[in-house]
Amino acid sequence: MSNKPNLEKYEPLAEACKALSHPARLAILQRLAEQGTCICGEIVDVMPLSQASVSQHLKVLKQAGLITGTIEGPRTCYCIDTKAIARLRKSTEALFGKLESCC
């Protein structure tokens, strides 16, 4: 029995952290939260990035499961997935709890 930690075990959290590891994506999440209601490509107007780049970041957040995107006619409406955020919050709290109890 090897006691090498199974790195796969840490992949979900690592993936989530990766999704949060870009200032633009944090700004997008914050914006979505502030709007309360879902907003769309209006994010593009507000971000200092091209439409393509914003779309790319939205895709990353969506693939990470942190936001949902629903097509509404010609536009797409993005919204924070609060359940997913709550789960991630629990995971990070569990991690930090362990780490803080060290030393």
Next chain:
Amino acid sequence: MSNKPNLEKYEPLAEACKALSHPARLAILQRLAEQGTCICGEIVDVMPLSQASVSQHLKVLKQAGLITGTIEGPRTCYCIDTKAIARLRKSTEALFGKLESCC
């Protein structure tokens, strides 16, 4: 006055998340926490990575301020910086708090 969010504002948290965004680094942190006391290159024996790679990950964690490394004779002793973890925990909690109050 533009209402474009200042992305620089999000950089510190993004940087911290980046440091957490690799399974090996999460495993190292966990290991450091479990040991309670500081450990050294024994991490290398335990991780499924080369000594060079582990050293690289330790460097990333150290540069992110999440761990400290002190040289003790021929070895280096790494330890979780609980204060830094606590600060990061606060930051993420603040973020998640805002995000969860959405929709």
Next chain:
DNA sequence: TAGCTTAATCGTATATCGACGATGAACGAT
């Protein structure tokens, strides 16, 4: 001093990220 251990760094190769212009696809309006 010579040899061993430990760990950082170098050099290299590959993969992924991030940005953006250009293009395409879907839809609504005329």
Next chain:
DNA sequence: ATCGTTCATCGTCGATATACGATTAAGCTA
């Protein structure tokens, strides 16, 4: 049908990340 709007995707490019063998540096021991 044609146009305009909205947004996703493609293709490309430079930068960064990751892994690892090889080397170096530092310290201990004999």
